[in-house]
Amino acid sequence: MKESSRVFRPTAIGLVQAFRRSACVVPLFLGLLGCWSDGKAQAVAAATQDAARSEQSTNSGDDSTDRDDSTDRERSLLLRIEQLERRLSEIERNMSGEARSEPRPVEAPQTDTDGTSHTRKERVSSADASNVGRTSSSGLPEGLKFDLTVDGYYGYNFNRPIGGINLLRAYDVLSNSFSLNQAALVIERAPNVEKGRRFGMRVDLMFGQATETLQGSPNNEPRPQVYRHLWQAYGTYIFPVGKGLKVDFGKWASSLSYETNYTKDNFNYSRSFYSNFLPSYHFGLRANYALTERLSLEYWLVNGAQQAEDFNGFKSQALLIGYKPHKRIASQFNYYVGREQRDRRPLLNPGFPAVPTQPGLSLDVIRPVPDGRLHIFDTYHAFNVTDKLTLALEADYVIGRVFRHSPPATVWGGVGYLRYQLTPKSAVAGRFEYLAERVAADGSLFSGASQALKEYTLTFDRQLADGLLGRAEYRRDFSNRAFFFTERPGLLKKEQNTLTLGLTWWLSIR
Numbered sequence: 001m002k003e004s005s006r007v008f009r010p011t012a013i014g015l016v017q018a019f020r021r022s023a024c025v026v027p028l029f030l031g032l033l034g035c036w037s038d039g040k041a042q043a044v045a046a047a048t049q050d051a052a053r054s055e056q057s058t059n060s061g062d063d064s065t066d067r068d069d070s071t072d073r074e075r076s077l078l079l080r081i082e083q084l085e086r087r088l089s090e091i092e093r094n095m096s097g098e099a100r101s102e103p104r105p106v107e108a109p110q111t112d113t114d115g116t117s118h119t120r121k122e123r124v125s126s127a128d129a130s131n132v133g134r135t136s137s138s139g140l141p142e143g144l145k146f147d148l149t150v151d152g153y154y155g156y157n158f159n160r161p162i163g164g165i166n167l168l169r170a171y172d173v174l175s176n177s178f179s180l181n182q183a184a185l186v187i188e189r190a191p192n193v194e195k196g197r198r199f200g201m202r203v204d205l206m207f208g209q210a211t212e213t214l215q216g217s218p219n220n221e222p223r224p225q226v227y228r229h230l231w232q233a234y235g236t237y238i239f240p241v242g243k244g245l246k247v248d249f250g251k252w253a254s255s256l257s258y259e260t261n262y263t264k265d266n267f268n269y270s271r272s273f274y275s276n277f278l279p280s281y282h283f284g285l286r287a288n289y290a291l292t293e294r295l296s297l298e299y300w301l302v303n304g305a306q307q308a309e310d311f312n313g314f315k316s317q318a319l320l321i322g323y324k325p326h327k328r329i330a331s332q333f334n335y336y337v338g339r340e341q342r343d344r345r346p347l348l349n350p351g352f353p354a355v356p357t358q359p360g361l362s363l364d365v366i367r368p369v370p371d372g373r374l375h376i377f378d379t380y381h382a383f384n385v386t387d388k389l390t391l392a393l394e395a396d397y398v399i400g401r402v403f404r405h406s407p408p409a410t411v412w413g414g415v416g417y418l419r420y421q422l423t424p425k426s427a428v429a430g431r432f433e434y435l436a437e438r439v440a441a442d443g444s445l446f447s448g449a450s451q452a453l454k455e456y457t458l459t460f461d462r463q464l465a466d467g468l469l470g471r472a473e474y475r476r477d478f479s480n481r482a483f484f485f486t487e488r489p490g491l492l493k494k495e496q497n498t499l500t501l502g503l504t505w506w507l508s509i510r
Helices: 002-008 012-021 025-036 041-059 067-100 209-214 273-277
Strands: 144-157 177-189 199-207 230-239 245-253 281-290 295-302 316-326 329-338 374-384 389-400 409-423 426-438 451-465 468-479 495-509
Touching: 177 209, 199 209, 273 389, 273 409, 273 426
Parallel strands: none
Antiparallel strands: 144 177, 144 495, 177 199, 199 230, 230 245, 245 281, 281 295, 295 316, 316 329, 329 374, 374 389, 389 409, 409 426, 426 451, 451 468, 468 495
């Protein structure tokens, strides 16, 4: 036991002699300590160099030095060791203070079925509120993002139709022409309750052929030129009610129909008949509330179907139910009702205003005022069967009248979708659709003819690079009556077949 004491409890002179025999041990030990302290590594390195220089000067002495000289060297080394111990103690104190000042991890937010982030706490702590106004790594304010997209195509219709017109197409409208479908800029800053920001906004500016399909038609807009390039523009506020009541005001894309506006977010390049037929946007209020993680409700109060400005004195309404019975299944049930007949005639290509007001506002009223209603029943369901295979189904029934007691015009049918991911960059998709229309004596809802329309589409996707998607698509539209254009005026065919090559670029800045 005494021998062990001598090993583990050396005398000061023995420590000095050991230090002299293995001068590399102390620098190595101090170097390891320096790795533990990011900010103090230079101080330790300097101390180690001083010790090495002192040891070198000590070793350079003559072996015949007497006992007094040896004692002086030992005292010098002991003094140096004491200095190193003080520096190490300071490093340890600094390291302890840094460890105590490390920030606590932030709890990850939960997500509603509609994508709204929330936590169970309704009040925002001062730590979360301090994040308001911070900037991202790109230099933008926290949460602000810009999205750019350019979408173009070349399409060929084998009917070689007069005017190069693809009937009943919403986006790929021209044959044998290089075309710009749309170029868009999206600016958005969504609400973030976790960081103390309950409000947000979004603006979509859009140019190209799709603007004429979506918001350029006087069929539904009193003054289409005012809003033609403004696809979406709305503000959002999340009220502290339960899990959060999300309310939007402005112009926003409709949730009727499974397909959406931007090509890259859909399975196919072209859109279905129902995507073309059902409303694409609305202007007004919408409120969304998640009852549970699987069930959400949404209510709309709007000017009408694709009406940025109302052309009658009636407001339309909608009730939407979102339900997720399983993590791989999402269902949507939508009901929309409104009076969609105008009570004033539009002034197209307005000149000087007739009265002291803005150009284009009409005083030419229609009497009697049409009071018929439009009812839309729309539902769609998505099934992520596997990580590679997705199926979707849509069903619709629409009935409308010009006057309350008029004979109704109807549209009904459905769409089936399939998409399979072949490789991480390649996919194939298919779509089959049936739309039956019955025209009333005083109006039509879609094509202007009573007929049964069908179409099937095959699409091949290839992601050519990050932010660049290429699509090749074959589509066949056919009807039970001669309806589609040919190269001869007045000669119609029951079908049209098209081949389309599309390219879509997009860029996100956050």
